[in-house]
Amino acid sequence: MFDLGRLGSWADLPFFGDDLPALTAKIDADILPPPALTFAALERCQPDQTRVVIIGQDPYHTPGKADGLAFSIPDDFGGRLDSLGNIFKEIDSDLDQKRTKTGLQDWADQGVLLLNTALTVPPGKPKAHAKLGWSKLVVDVIKRLDDAPRALILWGGPAQSYSKHISEQHLILKSAHPSPLSCHRGFFGSRPFSKTNQWLIDQGQEPINWADP
Template identity: 60%
Template sequence: MKFDLSRLRAWGDLPFFTQTLPQIEVALAAEQRIVLPPADLVFNALERVQPDDVRVVILGQDPYHTPKKAHGLAFSITADFGGRLDSLGNIFKELQTDLEITRNRTQLDDWADQGVLLLNTILTVPQGTPKGHAKLGWQVLTDQILMRLADQPRAYLLWGGPAQKAAQKVDPDVNFKLETPHPSPLSVHRGFFGSQPFSRTNVWLRNQGHASINWGDPEAP
C-alpha cells in the first residue's frame, strides 16, 4: 500500500513520512485483511487542518473497524452509515447537556474545518479487529504532531487513558488540557458525562482571543 502525500502540505515535513511510513506501507501491503479506512482517507485529519490552523486537538485511539464507518477523523462517522453511534452518541449527549445543542450530523468534518484536529493515535485498523495495527508504528506520527503543535497554546481534549498517555508531555500551564474518561459506553459514566468539554474549550479559546467552535450542526448553506 502506497499513500498519496501530496495533500499533507506542511505536515509532510515531519520526519515520520520519510523515516517510518515506508515500513508501515510494507506491513500494510502484506496485510491479508481489509484495512480501514480506505487509503485515501487515512490522513484525512491532517489534510483538513494545517498545523498553524489547529486550535483544538481531540485524540482518539484507532479507527472504527466496521466498514463504511471510519473516514479518517477521530470519533467521526460517515454521514450515510446509519448504524450505532456508541462513543459518538455519548459525545452528542454531553454536548446537549453542556451547551443545550442537539447535533444530528455524525460526520465531524465541519469541526475540522474550524481548526479541530481529530487525530487517532493509530491511523489504520483491520476490519473487525480493534487495535490490530497498534504495533505498526503510527504512534511515532502522533508524537511528532504534538511536538509540532507545541509552538503555541492550544486546547487538548484527552478522552481516555491512551489519549492521556500520548499527550503526557503537553504542558497544562501553557495549554488547556482536559483529561476525562473515554466516552465509550464502558466508561462514560466515570466522569466524561458532566465534564463540559465544549463550553470550557470555548471559554478558553475566547480568552486566547480566538472565536468559539460551533460544535452543533453546521449552518445550512
C-alpha cells in the same frame, strides 16, 4: 499504499520519511478507513489552522464507518453511533445544544484536529494496530503544534499517555473515552466543549460551534 500529496504543511514531519515506510510494510491494503482517507484529519486541518486537538484511540472497525477523522462517521452510514452518540449527549448536556450531523468535517474546518492514536485498523479487529508505530506520528504532531497555545482534549488511556509530550502552555483536558464501555467513568459530565470554548474566548479567539452547522 498511501497518497501523501495532500498533507500540506504536515508533509515534513519526521514520521513520514523515517517511520511510515516500515509501518506500511506491516499492514495490507484491507484497512479502515481506506488508505485514501488514512490521513484525512491532517489534510483537512493544517498546523496553522489548528486551535483544538481531540485525540481518540483507533478508527471504527466497521466497514463504511470510519472516514479518517477521529469519531466522525459519514452522514449516510445509518448504523450505530457508539462513541459519537455519547459525544452528542455530552454536547447536549454541556452546551444545551443539539448535534445530529455525524460527519465532523465542519469541526475540522473550524480548526479542530480529530486525531486517533492509531490511524488504521483491520476490519473487525479493534486495537490491532495500536502498537504498530503510529505513536511516532502523534508525537510529531504534538511537537509541531507546540509553537502556540492550543486546547488538547485527551479521551481515554491511549490518548492520555501522550500528555507527557504536551507543554504547560496548552489547555489539557482529560477524561474517559466516550465509548459505551467507558463513558460512565468520567466522560459524561466532563464538559470538554464549554471548557474549550471558554479557553478560546480567553485567548481572544472565536469559540467552536460544536452543534449542527
